[in-house]
Amino acid sequence: MASRPYSPRMRSLSILCALAALLAACETAPVTGRSQMMLVGESEERQMGLQAYREVLSKEQVSEDSKTNALVEKVGRRIAAAAERPPGDLWRAPRFRWEFKTIDKNEPNAFCLPGGKVVVYTGILPITRTEAGLAVVIGHEVAHALARHGAERMSDQMVAQVGATAAAVALSATVTGRSRAYLPAMMAAVGAGATYGYILPMSRAQESEADRIGLILMAMAGYDPREAVTVWEHMRAASTGPRKAEWLSTHPADTTRIADIRRWLPEAMKYYRPQ
Numbered sequence: 001m002a003s004r005p006y007s008p009r010m011r012s013l014s015i016l017c018a019l020a021a022l023l024a025a026c027e028t029a030p031v032t033g034r035s036q037m038m039l040v041g042e043s044e045e046r047q048m049g050l051q052a053y054r055e056v057l058s059k060e061q062v063s064e065d066s067k068t069n070a071l072v073e074k075v076g077r078r079i080a081a082a083a084e085r086p087p088g089d090l091w092r093a094p095r096f097r098w099e100f101k102t103i104d105k106n107e108p109n110a111f112c113l114p115g116g117k118v119v120v121y122t123g124i125l126p127i128t129r130t131e132a133g134l135a136v137v138i139g140h141e142v143a144h145a146l147a148r149h150g151a152e153r154m155s156d157q158m159v160a161q162v163g164a165t166a167a168a169v170a171l172s173a174t175v176t177g178r179s180r181a182y183l184p185a186m187m188a189a190v191g192a193g194a195t196y197g198y199i200l201p202m203s204r205a206q207e208s209e210a211d212r213i214g215l216i217l218m219a220m221a222g223y224d225p226r227e228a229v230t231v232w233e234h235m236r237a238a239s240t241g242p243r244k245a246e247w248l249s250t251h252p253a254d255t256t257r258i259a260d261i262r263r264w265l266p267e268a269m270k271y272y273r274p275q
Contacts, residue, residue: 029147030091031213034205038148039155042114045148049114053099056119063102063122072120075134075221076100078275079142080116082220087271090216091146108238112141114150127234135223136231139214146213149206204252208260215261215268222275225268228261 027036040048063069080098083091096116107123118138128134144150215225236254252260 027148029209030086031216032209034209036148036152037155038151039158040151042148042151045151046115049117049150053113053115053117053119056103057101060103060105063104065102065104065122068122068125069102071131071134072102072118072138073100075131075138075223076118076120078221078223079135079138079217082217083142083146085220087216087220091213094146096145108235110137110141112138112145114145114148116142116145118142127238128231129234130227132218132223132227133231133234135218135221136214136228139218139221139223140210141214142217143210143213144206147206147209149210152206153203208252208257211257211261212264212267215264216271219268219270219272222273224274225265225272229258229265232258232261 027038028034029036076098077100080096084093084095086093094116098116098118100118100120103119103121105121105123107121108127109121110119110124112118118141120134120138124137125134128137211228215228218228219225232254236258239254
C-alpha cells in the first residue's frame with residue numbers, strides 16, 4: 001500500500017511539536033540566570049557521566065601518591081559540601097554521589113562529570129601550587145556540573161546535527177540507546193578525552209559562568225576566592241604557543257578572565273568564612 005504523502009499541515013504540526021519540546025526543555029543557569037536549552041534529562045546525564053568516568057579510569061593511571069590523593073580528596077570534599085548547601089536559591093542542591101580521583105599524568109587538566117565524579121590530573125598541580133589554588137580549579141569544575149554545562153552543550157550539538165524536528169523525536173529515544181550514541185559527545189563536552197587549553201572545552205559563556213559560580217563555591221568552602229586571580233595568572237604564564245583571538249576560542253582571553261574574576265570577587269567575598 002502506498003504511503004500517505006507528508007502534507008504541509010503535517011509538516012507544520014511536526015515543527016510546532018518540535019518547538020513546544022524545545023520550549024519545554026528551557027532551564028535557567030544558577031547564579032547568572034542565563035537561559036539554557038536541555039534536551040538531556042538529569043538521570044540520563046548522570047548515567048553518561050558514570051560511563052565516561054569508568055572509561056577514563058580504565059585508560060588512565062590512577063595516582064598512588066597518598067599525599068596528593070589526600071589533598072585532592074580534602075579539597076574536593078570541602079567544595080562538594082559547599083555545593084550541597086546552596087545559599088538562598090542560587091542553585092539546586094545536587095545530591096551527587098561524589099568521587100575524587102587523581103590521575104598521574106603530566107597534563108594540566110581537571111573535570112567534574114555529571115553526578116559528581118571529579119578527576120584531577122597531576123599536571124595541573126604545579127600551576128595551582130597551594131590548597132586554595134586547587135580549590136579554584138575544583139570549584140570551577142564542580143560549577144560546570146552544577147550548571148549542567150555538559151548536558152547543555154550536548155543539547156546544542158543535537159539540535160545542530162539533527163534539526164529541531166528530529167530533536168523533538170530524539171526526546172522520546174530510550175535512555176540506553178541515546179546514552180550509547182552520545183557518550184562520545186559527553187566525553188568531549190566535559191574534557192574527558194579531549195583537552196582544549198587547561199580547563200573544559202565549554203563555550204565562553206559557560207566558562208565565565210563556571211568561574212563566577214566556582215568563586216562562590218570555594219568561598220563557601222573556606223578558601224579565599226582572591227586566590228583565583230593568582231591561579232589564572234599562573235595559567236597564563238604557563239601557556240605556550242600562539243594564542244587565538246578570543247572570538248575564535250571556546251575560552252575567554254586570559255586578560256578578560258582575570259578582569260571578570262576581579263569584578264566578581266566582592267560577590268564571592270560575602271560567602272567567605274576562613275576555616
